Amino acid sequence: MIIRRARAEDYAAFAAIEGEHPGYPAWGEKGFAAEEANRNSVTLAAEVEGRPAGFINFWILRPQVQLNTLAVGRAALRGGVASALLGKLFEYAAKSACREVDLEVNEHNAPALALYRRHGFEMVGKRPKFYNNTDAALLLRKVLPPKDL
Numbered sequence: 548m549i550i551r552r553a554r555a556e557d558y559a560a561f562a563a564i565e566g567e568h569p570g571y572p573a574w575g576e577k578g579f580a581a582e583e584a585n586r587n588s589v590t591l592a593a594e595v596e597g598r599p600a601g602f603i604n605f606w607i608l609r610p611q612v613q614l615n616t617l618a619v620g621r622a623a624l625r626g627g628v629a630s631a632l633l634g635k636l637f638e639y640a641a642k643s644a645c646r647e648v649d650l651e652v653n654e655h656n657a658p659a660l661a662l663y664r665r666h667g668f669e670m671v672g673k674r675p676k677f678y679n680n681t682d683a684a685l686l687l688r689k690v691l692p693p694k695d696l
């Protein structure tokens with residue numbers, strides 16, 4: 548697996564991965580393309596056997612990093628792809644002297660909650676009825692240890 552900066556030709560594959568997770572807020576090809584205009588935005592692809600198997604997008608808003616979207620194709624689930632993408636986000640955060648990583652996740656998204664807990668995120672807030680006016684968003688944060696800075 549390699550983690551690299553995303554390119555325009557990846558966006559169709561990213562949109563296909565989003566399509567494998569019904570209910571997950573999808574950016575679509577246009578959404579990924581629109582991020583190119585934001586100089587704080589970083590989109591990374593996880594490439595397995597020459598094809599995108601997952602992606603992550605985050606904004607570097609020093610002293611915070613905001614994780615906006617992360618998904619892995621069904622064929623590659625539980626293979627460490629999301630963990631590798633998160634690991635690269637932590638590297639970017641450290642290089643950019645950021646002290647914390649923030650994200651929002653649907654309260655019913657058990658795989659994502661397990662992933663983030665495993666990587667040291669803690670719940671710091673809750674937004675009721677955030678998704679489709681029904682499910683709450685949990686606000687999670689990871690404070691980066693000084694040794695990572």
Ligand SMILES: CC(C)(COP(=O)(O)OP(=O)(O)OC[C@H]1O[C@@H](n2cnc3c(N)ncnc32)[C@H](O)[C@@H]1OP(=O)(O)O)[C@@H](O)C(=O)NCCC(=O)NCCS
Pocket residue numbers: 568571616617618619620623624625626627628629630631651652653656657658659661662663665
């Ligand atoms: C959440 C998601 C990104 C995880 O991707 P992944 O590549 O399968 O995750 P990893 O293989 O790196 O998993 C690392 C750890 O997270 C936890 N985890 C991940 N998926 C899990 C699941 N379905 N059930 C329980 N724990 C899970 C486990 O602790 C796992 O370690 P293990 O496999 O050694 O037990 C993936 O399920 C996904 O794309 N979901 C749809 C999109 C989404 O919800 N994104 C989150 C945005 S907030």
